[in-house]
Each structure stands twice: as structure tokens, then as C-alpha cells.
Amino acid sequence: DAGVIQSPRHEVTEMGQEVTLRCKPISGHNSLFWYRQTMMRGLELLIYFNNNVPIDDSGMPEDRFSAKMPNASFSTLKIQPSEPRDSAVYFCASSQTGGLGGETQYFGPGTRLLVL
Amino acid sequence: AQSVAQPEDQVNVAEGNPLTVKCTYSVSGNPYLFWYVQYPNRGLQFLLKYITGDNLVKGSYGFEAEFNKSQTSFHLKKPSALVSDSALYFCAVTAAGGYNKLIFGAGTRLAVHP
Numbered sequence: 001d002a003g004v005i006q007s008p009r010h011e012v013t014e015m016g017q018e019v020t021l022r023c024k025p026i027s028g029h030n031s032l033f034w035y036r037q038t039m040m041r042g043l044e045l046l047i048y049f050n051n052n053v054p055i056d057d058s059g060m061p062e063d064r065f066s067a068k069m070p071n072a073s074f075s076t077l078k079i080q081p082s083e084p085r086d087s088a089v090y091f092c093a094s095s096q097t098g099g100l101g102g103e104t105q106y107f108g109p110g111t112r113l114l115v116l
Numbered sequence: 117a118q119s120v121a122q123p124e125d126q127v128n129v130a131e132g133n134p135l136t137v138k139c140t141y142s143v144s145g146n147p148y149l150f151w152y153v154q155y156p157n158r159g160l161q162f163l164l165k166y167i168t169g170d171n172l173v174k175g176s177y178g179f180e181a182e183f184n185k186s187q188t189s190f191h192l193k194k195p196s197a198l199v200s201d202s203a204l205y206f207c208a209v210t211a212a213g214g215y216n217k218l219i220f221g222a223g224t225r226l227a228v229h230p
Binding site: 004031033042043045048050055056091093095101102103104105106107108109110112 | 148150157165167206210216217218222223
């Protein structure tokens with residue numbers, strides 16, 4: 001099994017530019033999660049999809065952030081326009097159903113974003 | 117509201133000695149508890165979880181954790197530490213009955229010295 005795949009692994013961009021992060025969940029998994037990791041705030045859940053539908057986006061910082069899941073094997077997290085404070089490591093995770101607690105979430109390797 | 121506390125930013129232990137990484141939680145209802153490990157520049161790797169049943173849970177790489185309901189704790193343990201265990205460890209909780217929304221602790225850095 002390939003695990004959760006994220007691209008790019010590293011992204012350096014300038015303030016004001018659009019950034020798109022990509023995620024391919026584990027095949028057969030119906031839930032997908034986007035997290036952000038920073039030194040100051042630790043690991044934060046940004047958004048959760050179940051069966052391609054956004055269920056909880058309460059963690060999305062502001063309107064500059066948007067996420068989509070057009071099909072079961074692909075999701076994007078977009079930041080437009082990007083700001084230096086968006087610099088962080090962004091993780092994608094998937095789990096088999098996600099409908100009930102207790103399921104293991106499997107994390108991708110992350111995208112390290114630096115906004116100059 | 118759910119929360120997780122990892123009271124130690126860093127734990128130092130000598131190779132071969134037992135190690136403990138502490139975690140306490142707060143949740144309404146029955147908890148589901150997880151431990152993950154993060155190596156430098158890597159994603160989080162699942163170690164073990166408590167759902168129900170035996171309070172002592174065994175996981176990957178010789179790690180185990182003990183669920184203590186009265187103390188609301190879920191400490192991670194290993195009888196004999198290895199230098200390769202040096203990493204960042206995260207405790208996480210979610211409440212039974214809700215969706216699988218994990219709340220993570222701040223993390224504890226484990227340093228195992230030769």
C-alpha cells in the first residue's frame with residue numbers, strides 16, 4: 001500500500017501568491033483530514049471530509065483558505081493569497097470510514113510551506 | 117471541550133533504561149486515545165490506541181500504554197529505550213460517539229542518550 005501521498009513536499013512562495021497543496025488518500029478510505037503544524041499552535045485540524053463532503057471546516061483559519069475533494073482519491077488545500085504567517089507543515093490524513101471515533105488516521109509525509 | 121495535556125516538553129533517558137511519556141486528557145464521555153510518533157521531516161506514525169477493553173495496550177516497536185480512567189491518563193511506556201526511539205511523541209483523544217476528530221497534545225520530545 002502506498003500510504004497517503006502529498007505533493008509538493010516543499011513549497012517556497014512569495015506573499016500574495018496562490019498555493020495549492022495536494023493529497024491522495026489511501027485507496028478505500030472514505031475520510032480525509034487536513035492538519036496544520038506550527039511551533040506556536042501545534043497540530044490543528046483544518047477540515048474534515050467524509051465521502052468527499054466537507055463535514056467540519058471550523059478549523060479553516062479564514063477565507064483565504066479553501067479545500068476541495070472532487071473525488072475519493074484526490075483533495076486540494078488552497079491558500080489565496082498566501083501570507084508569511086501561513087508558513088507551516090501541512091499534513092493530510094485518511095481513515096477508513098471516519099464516521100465514528102476510534103479509527104486510526106494515517107498521515108502523509110506533509111508539505112512544508114514557506115511564504116516569504 | 118476535549119483536551120490533551122502532555123506536561124513535559126522533553127524527556128531524557130539513557131539507552132536501555134525504561135521510558136515514560138506522560139499524557140492526561142479531558143473528554144465528555146468515553147475516550148478513544150492514541151499515540152503517534154514523528155521523526156524529523158516525516159509525517160506522524162501511528163503507535164497504538166485504546167478503544168475499550170484491557171487497560172494495557174501494546175503497540176509498535178515495543179511501546180505500550182496504560183489507560184487509567186480515574187486519573188484520566190494514558191502514559192506511553194517502553195521497558196528499554198533505544199537511541200532510535202528519539203523523536204517527537206503526540207498523544208491524541210477523541211470522544212466515543214462523535215466523529216473521528218482527534219485533538220492532539222503539544223507533543224513531547226524524547227531524547228535517548230547512548
